[in-house]
Amino acid sequence: MIEIRAVTKTYDGGGPALAGLTLDVREGEALAVLGPSGSGKSTLLNLVAGLDRPTEGTVTVAGTRVDELSETALARYRRERVGMVFQFFNLLDDLTVLDNVLLPAQLSRVPRRAARDRAEELLGKLGVLGHARAFPGRLSGGERQRVAVARALMNRPPLLLADEPTGALDSASAAGVRDLLAELNAEGQTMLLVTHDTVLAEACASRTIELADGRVTRMVTR
Numbered sequence: 001m002i003e004i005r006a007v008t009k010t011y012d013g014g015g016p017a018l019a020g021l022t023l024d025v026r027e028g029e030a031l032a033v034l035g036p037s038g039s040g041k042s043t044l045l046n047l048v049a050g051l052d053r054p055t056e057g058t059v060t061v062a063g064t065r066v067d068e069l070s071e072t073a074l075a076r077y078r079r080e081r082v083g084m085v086f087q088f089f090n091l092l093d094d095l096t097v098l099d100n101v102l103l104p105a106q107l108s109r110v111p112r113r114a115a116r117d118r119a120e121e122l123l124g125k126l127g128v129l130g131h132a133r134a135f136p137g138r139l140s141g142g143e144r145q146r147v148a149v150a151r152a153l154m155n156r157p158p159l160l161l162a163d164e165p166t167g168a169l170d171s172a173s174a175a176g177v178r179d180l181l182a183e184l185n186a187e188g189q190t191m192l193l194v195t196h197d198t199v200l201a202e203a204c205a206s207r208t209i210e211l212a213d214g215r216v217t218r219m220v221t222r
């Protein structure tokens, strides 16, 4: 599903954030990426998400060379092929929970009725349907992260990317999000998870890699 070949990413005025990285993620696999701060984890995720381009090397997702897509094609790729969950949720505070989840479908012009059914099904499955009409600011961190996961899954992306999804959560909320991600992977969702949370990595990932200075220093398969 993901094929990363000899990828180097250098930002202006710095050493390489990624240094010749080669990595594969199979369909249905959950890969956890661990490593100290500054080791290149978010950089890796951003390249796979098409939010940034490699300086050298290639990034292929489900047969598409993401590093070569035009800006227009990238916008569509991000909307339809990947779902992203961030450490700090990135929900829109002026929209209700339901409207936040509906947003990706609206951008993709999914008929309103079908989109609503899907959004409500996801919110129900994630245990936050009761908050559909509320604004995100009134929800707990764990609830907000569940809404963010629902939004990420709205357009049925083949790939779910998460950057520290439990990083900002208390332990009870983190446990809920961990269970949720483990369940999704059990259902066959391909995932790339960046995390400092080794419990999360063990709960849902079949393989763990560790980055240091933009290179893979350890790979553990369970």
Ligand SMILES: Nc1ncnc2c1ncn2[C@@H]1O[C@H](COP(=O)(O)OP(=O)(O)OP(=O)(O)O)[C@@H](O)[C@H]1O
Pocket (backbone or CB within 6 Å): 011, 012, 014, 016, 017, 035, 036, 037, 038, 039, 040, 041, 042, 043, 044
């Ligand atoms: N937009 C940017 N401009 C310049 N340097 C950057 C940029 N983004 C990342 N870097 C640098 O690239 C390196 C890797 O950063 P990255 O954000 O990928 O680390 P990380 O492993 O996600 O760290 P953390 O655990 O703190 O989130 C760091 O040295 C960082 O300073």
Ligand SMILES: [Mg+2]
Pocket (backbone or CB within 6 Å): 041, 042, 043
């Ligand atoms: Mg990071």
